[in-house]
Amino acid sequence: MDGNAEVRPILDIVELTKFFGGLCAVKGFSMALPAGALWGLIGPNGAGKTTVFNLITGVIPPSSGSIHLPEERIDGLEAHEITRLGIARTFQNIRLFSNLSVLDNVRIAYHAHADYGLSDSLLRTRRFLDKERELTEQALDFLAIFKLDAIAEETARNLPYGEQRRVEIARALACNPKVLLLDEPAAGMNPREIIQLMDLIHFIRDRFRLSIILIEHQMRVVMGICERITVMDFGEVIARGTPREIQNDARVVEAYLGKGMAGRVAG
Amino acid sequence: MEILNLLGTIVKMGAVLAVMLGLIHMLGRKAVWRKALGIALAFGVVQLAITLHFGDFQLFGDFDQGLLFQAVTMAMVALGLNLIYGFNGQFSLAQWGFYGIGAYCAADITFRWTNGDPRGLLVVGLGTILAGLAILGVRRAVGRIRGIPVLSAFTLYLLATVAAAAAAVVLGGLLAPSLAPLLGTASAPGLLNGALPRQAVFFLSVVFAGVFAAEVSFLFGLPVLTLGSDYFGIATLGFAMVVKTLMVNSDTILPFPEMKGGRGMIGIPHFTTWAWAFFFLLASIVIMRNLVHSSTGRAVLSVREDETAARVMGINVADSKLLAFVVGSFMAGLGGGVYAHYIGFLSPGTFDFIAGFNPLIIVVFGGLGSMTGTVVASFGWIFFLEGFLRVLLGQLGTDAPTWRFVLYPITLLLLMLLKPEGLFGTKELGFLKAPRIVRRAAAEAAAPAGRKEE
Numbered sequence: 001m002d003g004n005a006e007v008r009p010i011l012d013i014v015e016l017t018k019f020f021g022g023l024c025a026v027k028g029f030s031m032a033l034p035a036g037a038l039w040g041l042i043g044p045n046g047a048g049k050t051t052v053f054n055l056i057t058g059v060i061p062p063s064s065g066s067i068h069l070p071e072e073r074i075d076g077l078e079a080h081e082i083t084r085l086g087i088a089r090t091f092q093n094i095r096l097f098s099n100l101s102v103l104d105n106v107r108i109a110y111h112a113h114a115d116y117g118l119s120d121s122l123l124r125t126r127r128f129l130d131k132e133r134e135l136t137e138q139a140l141d142f143l144a145i146f147k148l149d150a151i152a153e154e155t156a157r158n159l160p161y162g163e164q165r166r167v168e169i170a171r172a173l174a175c176n177p178k179v180l181l182l183d184e185p186a187a188g189m190n191p192r193e194i195i196q197l198m199d200l201i202h203f204i205r206d207r208f209r210l211s212i213i214l215i216e217h218q219m220r221v222v223m224g225i226c227e228r229i230t231v232m233d234f235g236e237v238i239a240r241g242t243p244r245e246i247q248n249d250a251r252v253v254e255a256y257l258g259k260g261m262a263g264r265v266a267g
Numbered sequence: 268m269e270i271l272n273l274l275g276t277i278v279k280m281g282a283v284l285a286v287m288l289g290l291i292h293m294l295g296r297k298a299v300w301r302k303a304l305g306i307a308l309a310f311g312v313v314q315l316a317i318t319l320h321f322g323d324f325q326l327f328g329d330f331d332q333g334l335l336f337q338a339v340t341m342a343m344v345a346l347g348l349n350l351i352y353g354f355n356g357q358f359s360l361a362q363w364g365f366y367g368i369g370a371y372c373a374a375d376i377t378f379r380w381t382n383g384d385p386r387g388l389l390v391v392g393l394g395t396i397l398a399g400l401a402i403l404g405v406r407r408a409v410g411r412i413r414g415i416p417v418l419s420a421f422t423l424y425l426l427a428t429v430a431a432a433a434a435a436v437v438l439g440g441l442l443a444p445s446l447a448p449l450l451g452t453a454s455a456p457g458l459l460n461g462a463l464p465r466q467a468v469f470f471l472s473v474v475f476a477g478v479f480a481a482e483v484s485f486l487f488g489l490p491v492l493t494l495g496s497d498y499f500g501i502a503t504l505g506f507a508m509v510v511k512t513l514m515v516n517s518d519t520i521l522p523f524p525e526m527k528g529g530r531g532m533i534g535i536p537h538f539t540t541w542a543w544a545f546f547f548l549l550a551s552i553v554i555m556r557n558l559v560h561s562s563t564g565r566a567v568l569s570v571r572e573d574e575t576a577a578r579v580m581g582i583n584v585a586d587s588k589l590l591a592f593v594v595g596s597f598m599a600g601l602g603g604g605v606y607a608h609y610i611g612f613l614s615p616g617t618f619d620f621i622a623g624f625n626p627l628i629i630v631v632f633g634g635l636g637s638m639t640g641t642v643v644a645s646f647g648w649i650f651f652l653e654g655f656l657r658v659l660l661g662q663l664g665t666d667a668p669t670w671r672f673v674l675y676p677i678t679l680l681l682l683m684l685l686k687p688e689g690l691f692g693t694k695e696l697g698f699l700k701a702p703r704i705v706r707r708a709a710a711e712a713a714a715p716a717g718r719k720e721e
């Protein structure tokens with residue numbers, strides 16, 4: 001994986017900064033994400049991790065800095081344009097289309113590929129019917145990969161928590177991304193579900209040839225599956241490196257446990 | 268006799284509702300002949316009830332017909348509003364304004380036409396077509412510019428439509444003298460003089476009214492839909508008030524003396540027959556259903572469910588909102604055109620924003636996000652409120668019918684307490700249901716996969 005880093009990064013973030021009024025939520029955040037990487041983003045609450053995700057996906061515009069995909073600079077684009085260029089995400093607090101079926105949740109992510117016009121759908125042309133069937137088949141096949149096809153017609157709201165998480169990840173993957181941003185996917189999961197989740201993350205990276213950035217509080221998950229980790233505190237990057245390096249980094253320990261503990265743990 | 272009358276109203280109410288539900292059911296059948304049969308039956312039964320006379324007894328007298336046409340137009344307006352509010356989640360009070368715009372627009376065309384002036388048809392027709400082309404053209408151009416601010420885009424659209432409208436007025440004025448003898452009017456000989464052309468003019472006037480309302484809604488919605496939901500609601504309230512004020516002053520501020528401002532526009536030809544009303548209602552239902560059950564419709568729904576998530580799923584939220592708003596307003600415009608030619612008299616008072624709460628109540632009553640609910644609620648509401656309650660309370664005294672405005676809020680309160688999601692929630696019946704999902708190997712794959720899960 002380290003060898004790949006010399007090659008052009010799939011996502012290159014340079015000096016990303018975001019001010020909310022006078023508050024600097026993210027300050028000079030840089031990251032060169034290699035293709036196929038599984039990169040962790042950790043830090044105490046309020047460190048600005050989710051803000052970084054919001055900036056990358058265009059949910060909020062950055063104050064300064066730039067974000068590049070290999071072909072294109074994407075900061076300042078609309079969120080839906082960024083998604084279509086290949087960045088998808090999940091949310092910390094699950095944001096499914098909760099009154100719609102699992103299938104529709106996925107089919108909405110396919111909307112960009114539904115290449116029939118409004119007139120086709122209003123007149124129910126052959127083209128519409130064919131494309132719609134194709135789209136539905138595709139969505140069902142896709143759900144089958146996640147073993148969600150049996151509950152395709154369930155309303156998303158009625159699913160158990162762990163399944164909602166999986167639907168959300170499936171929905172994000174349906175956008176056909178090159179980079180997937182997972183915001184605390186293990187939040188609220190029990191240990192068994194967490195193990196399943198870790199398998200799932202490995203599986204989707206290999207299966208869809210993705211690069212993944214993962215925000216997570218559960219150290220087991222982060223240390224267990226991430227190859228590289230960036231640590232943030234108060235909007236700034238305070239450390240980056242392999243899980244082992246991070247665990248022994250004095251500043252990281254300080255950020256998490258306070259100054260007094262730093263010497264003891266690192267020593 | 269009065270009791271009989273009351274019972275009769277209840278029976279008619281039930282019958283019309285049954286006809287509408289039957290229509291929705293039959294349209295949902297696979298075989299084309301069944302659909303056609305459903306349409307023919309629904310149309311025929313009501314038409315018979317209108318035409319059949321037994322001596323001086325008529326199944327559907329003037330009073331019942333009034334209810335029927337009111338219900339049809341209300342259903343169209345409410346369906347449009349359901350698309351905006353129920354399916355797309357944008358609380359709008361402007362629907363009634365677009366209804367009024369459609370009514371006045373269509374009425375002006377046919378009024379002028381029956382009075383020997385083809386300019387109404389020419390100018391509005393040319394205007395809506397040119398403005399439509401202008402909007403599409405600007406849209407194409409603006410689409411190329413990345414990150415153009417909404418207000419700049421809006422200015423471009425506005426300039427283009429104003430230019431198109433001005434061109435239409437000039438062109439219409441120039442063409443009218445030369446075309447008038449050729450086309451003719453109701454009173455003058457020409458191509459458009461006759462029973463069939465008269466129907467064509469009516470049809471065009473209603474369609475142009477719908478398109479006109481849609482174009483106005485596009486221009487209004489473009490900047491205003493970027494506001495958050497509550498602010499959008501307030502802005503639409505403002506819009507409804509502006510529309511009403513313009514109607515009151517249509518002969519002073521606006522150059523339309525035939526609309527007669529606050530005195531009300533009289534002499535609109537009664538072109539709306541049950542056939543037309545039924546046709547336009549059916550068209551609205553089909554448009555709604557085909558839109559909602561498509562990828563575009565799912566995008567519209569996703570905006571209601573979670574705007575941020577929709578954006579991140581690659582949905583162009585601004586476009587989705589605009590689409591729902593424009594199509595919804597189009598239906599309001601159609602409804603207005605149908606209404607104007609039924610009632611024959613338009614007064615600005617009808618389009619007061621307070622009355623605009625009626626479609627809103629119907630949409631909530633029927634269920635936000637249920638087309639079936641909206642259709643049922645429109646018919647039920649009008650027949651219950653204007654029919655049943657009026658007859659029932661009429662027994663108690665001449666002023667008693669006013670009490671229905673006390674009774675109906677109470678009904679609404681009760682419904683909200685007992686069934687807050689509305690009569691139908693988001694359920695649909697027959698034709699309006701989402702198409703069934705047919706999988707290639709559905710049956711055998713589903714069962715074992717279901718076991719594996721857990």
